[in-house]
Amino acid sequence: MTERAPVSRKLSAIAESATLKVDAKAKALQAAGRPVISYAAGEPDFATPSFIVDAAAEALHDPANYRYTPAAGLPVLREAIAAKTLHDSGLDVSPAQVVVTNGGKQAVYQAFQAVVNPGDEVLLPAPYWTTYPEAIALADGIPVEVFAGADQEYKVTVAQLEAARTDKTTVLVFVSPSNPTGAVYTPEETRAIGEWALEHGIWVITDEIYQNLVYEGVRAVSIVEAVPELAGQTILVNGVAKTYAMTGWRVGWMVGPADAIKLAANLQSHLSSNVNNIAQRAALAALTGPQTEAEQMRQAFDRRRTLIVGELSKIPGVTVPNPLGAFYVYPDVTGLLGREWAGVTPTTSLELADLILEKAEVAVVPGEAFGPSGYLRLSYALGDDQILEGVQRLQALFA
Ligand SMILES: Cc1ncc(COP(=O)(O)O)c(C=O)c1O
Numbered sequence: 001m002t003e004r005a006p007v008s009r010k011l012s013a014i015a016e017s018a019t020l021k022v023d024a025k026a027k028a029l030q031a032a033g034r035p036v037i038s039y040a041a042g043e044p045d046f047a048t049p050s051f052i053v054d055a056a057a058e059a060l061h062d063p064a065n066y067r068y069t070p071a072a073g074l075p076v077l078r079e080a081i082a083a084k085t086l087h088d089s090g091l092d093v094s095p096a097q098v099v100v101t102n103g104g105k106q107a108v109y110q111a112f113q114a115v116v117n118p119g120d121e122v123l124l125p126a127p128y129w130t131t132y133p134e135a136i137a138l139a140d141g142i143p144v145e146v147f148a149g150a151d152q153e154y155k156v157t158v159a160q161l162e163a164a165r166t167d168k169t170t171v172l173v174f175v176s177p178s179n180p181t182g183a184v185y186t187p188e189e190t191r192a193i194g195e196w197a198l199e200h201g202i203w204v205i206t207d208e209i210y211q212n213l214v215y216e217g218v219r220a221v222s223i224v225e226a227v228p229e230l231a232g233q234t235i236l237v238n239g240v241a242k243t244y245a246m247t248g249w250r251v252g253w254m255v256g257p258a259d260a261i262k263l264a265a266n267l268q269s270h271l272s273s274n275v276n277n278i279a280q281r282a283a284l285a286a287l288t289g290p291q292t293e294a295e296q297m298r299q300a301f302d303r304r305r306t307l308i309v310g311e312l313s314k315i316p317g318v319t320v321p322n323p324l325g326a327f328y329v330y331p332d333v334t335g336l337l338g339r340e341w342a343g344v345t346p347t348t349s350l351e352l353a354d355l356i357l358e359k360a361e362v363a364v365v366p367g368e369a370f371g372p373s374g375y376l377r378l379s380y381a382l383g384d385d386q387i388l389e390g391v392q393r394l395q396a397l398f399a
Pocket residue numbers: 042102103104105106108129175178179207209239240241247250251252
């Protein structure tokens with residue numbers, strides 16, 4: 001008998017999402033009765049605002065939602081997304097330039113599929129969200145990391161991008177506020193990077209899923225608002241997950257030039273068709289309803305941000321740049337490596353994260369999930385008491 005043909009080589013090269021893995025491990029320990037405090041999840045701990053849930057409940061009783069609807073999304077939702085894009089990103093688009101996706105994650109995947117050709121180099125500022133390199137590879141592109149450390153507040157410069165550019169470079173990934181670092185580019189930095197991309201005919205895939213979660217009065221100016229001429233070569237990715245505490249509802253979207261968006265819509269028509277209609281109706285309510293609860297959640301995140309940054313900064317050997325967006329803090333922990341803690345000497349942030357989980361029962365995601373070793377990502381999307389207790393455990397471990 002001939003041996004079975006192999007499974008996909010392309011998919012065999014894809015790693016499981018590291019953040020989901022750490023979170024799953026933390027939840028399993030919690031289920032086993034261990035008092036684990038987890039900073040691993042990238043999701044708000046709040047309930048979805050009730051007016052959004054009510055809109056979904058109402059949609060459940062409308063038979064129009066029991067059927068297939070246009071693969072690219074409900075026309076009324078695409079209109080609302082176009083209006084939000086104009087309001088928050090300064091870009092005037094028609095609903096035909098919008099595709100509603102199963103979460104921002106599908107938008108990220110489809111954006112690379114729509115603009116990457118085999119062998120294209122995609123500039124990826126690091127630390128980066130763990131999904132991008134895999135989504136680039138699945139589009140047969142080559143991720144080219146451009147690293148910016150804590151000393152530059154995790155923000156790449158035009159000089160760094162230019163040094164990494166070759167004649168194969170066709171795409172830049174731009175994320176502000178960033179997951180995992182919480183960094184927000186200033187309007188001037190954003191404009192400089194946008195002008196550089198325009199000059200070299202480079203596509204920009206800009207992930208704006210955290211654009212409404214910003215603090216200290218800063219605004220995350222969209223790269224297409226900073227450089228309007230970029231509109232013909234930029235795909236914006238966004239969604240309701242983070243701003244409205246709707247991670248489980250799975251509604252995101254992509255916006256861009258008509259030709260690229262048409263390709264993504266065609267792909268989606270074969271891949272997944274329309275997003276669940278009930279969830280689309282809920283997203284419509286989120287975008288068009290009162291923004292008061294979203295603002296209250298933002299204020300809670302801001303308070304927790306101040307708390308965690310202040311407490312983490314008290315640990316000798318830990319450098320904590322002040323994150324101005326999203327709900328993550330990304331300390332540089334190289335000062336803790338190569339030293340003995342509770343009988344263990346970690347040499348990488350991966351080993352450090354294991355030590356922290358083992359000895360302090362605190363779950364954090366190691367920098368290796370997002371680029372180089374030497375960092376930890378802590379999400380502060382959890383209650384104030386838990387935030388404090390978890391960091392106090394770290395303070396005791398590294399005293
Ligand atoms: C930067 C970034 N983009 C996109 C997403 C995708 O969000 P979702 O698929 O839940 O809408 C996430 C979620 O963690 C993210 O952090």
